[in-house]
Amino acid sequence: MIRLSDPPIDPGALLTGFLEGRRETGAVVSFTGLVRGDGGVEALELEAYPGFTEPAIEQIIRDAVERFGLDDCLAVHRVGRIAPGEPVVFVAAAARHRRAAFEGADYLMDYLKSRAPFWKKSHEAAGARWVEPTPGDQADLARWETMETR
Amino acid sequence: MATGVRVLLFGPLRDVAGWRERTIDPAPATLSALRRLLADLDQALGAALDGPGVKAAVDKAIAPGDPALRPGCEVAFLPPMSGG
Numbered sequence: 001m002i003r004l005s006d007p008p009i010d011p012g013a014l015l016t017g018f019l020e021g022r023r024e025t026g027a028v029v030s031f032t033g034l035v036r037g038d039g040g041v042e043a044l045e046l047e048a049y050p051g052f053t054e055p056a057i058e059q060i061i062r063d064a065v066e067r068f069g070l071d072d073c074l075a076v077h078r079v080g081r082i083a084p085g086e087p088v089v090f091v092a093a094a095a096r097h098r099r100a101a102f103e104g105a106d107y108l109m110d111y112l113k114s115r116a117p118f119w120k121k122s123h124e125a126a127g128a129r130w131v132e133p134t135p136g137d138q139a140d141l142a143r144w145e146t147m148e149t150r
Numbered sequence: 151m152a153t154g155v156r157v158l159l160f161g162p163l164r165d166v167a168g169w170r171e172r173t174i175d176p177a178p179a180t181l182s183a184l185r186r187l188l189a190d191l192d193q194a195l196g197a198a199l200d201g202p203g204v205k206a207a208v209d210k211a212i213a214p215g216d217p218a219l220r221p222g223c224e225v226a227f228l229p230p231m232s233g234g
Binding site for chain 1: 158160161162165207210226228229230231232233234
């Protein structure tokens with residue numbers, strides 16, 4: 001499932017909640033992305049299109065669940081203005097075995113970083129600029145598109 | 151009963167236009183008619199809407215071509231996405 005959050009998120013609490021009540025799951029991998037303050041970044045401003053952004057991310061999650069045979073996934077993404085050091089995204093993937101959980105979380109993050117409908121403005125000492133996916137993000141995505149499904 | 155269309159702008163389009171949401175009333179018949187109307191109101195916005203990679207969504211679904219618009223619908227203009 002996906003949730004957009006205007007207030008700050010608590011990755012520890014999200015992980016604890018995600019772990020609860022499991023009997024079949026043997027592995028959970030989680031990832032937390034923080035806003036980096038390098039390059040004079042004072043804040044990131046994330047804009048989503050509620051009602052459009054969530055279904056697009058749900059599709060990414062369904063693809064990950066199917067591709068890696070996951071039990072389920074959770075993605076929580078901040079929107080609004082986010083300061084350096086604050087969590088901007090949390091994902092967790094649950095599977096019977098660790099390999100699928102690692103790969104599922106990795107895949108989710110790569111697709112979130114380049115395909116999720118967000119518009120991101122970087123507020124920097126020198127001014128504000130809109131951000132597009134980097135060549136590195138595109139290369140990360142290409143890994144999955146050329147890889148054979150196991 | 152709504153007679154207009156709700157227009158939403160995202161990302162850099164919002165900065166170009168200086169607004170994020172407005173209602174165009176009465177509703178133009180088609181997406182292209184809406185684009186022409188917005189360009190007449192604001193030439194810079196018109197040019198930005200024609201920019202590379204800008205997509206339109208009608209009622210939260212990407213709308214290829216030139217769909218008809220109905221009163222009460224929502225049209226969003228989506229510039230290239232940044233990702234999360």
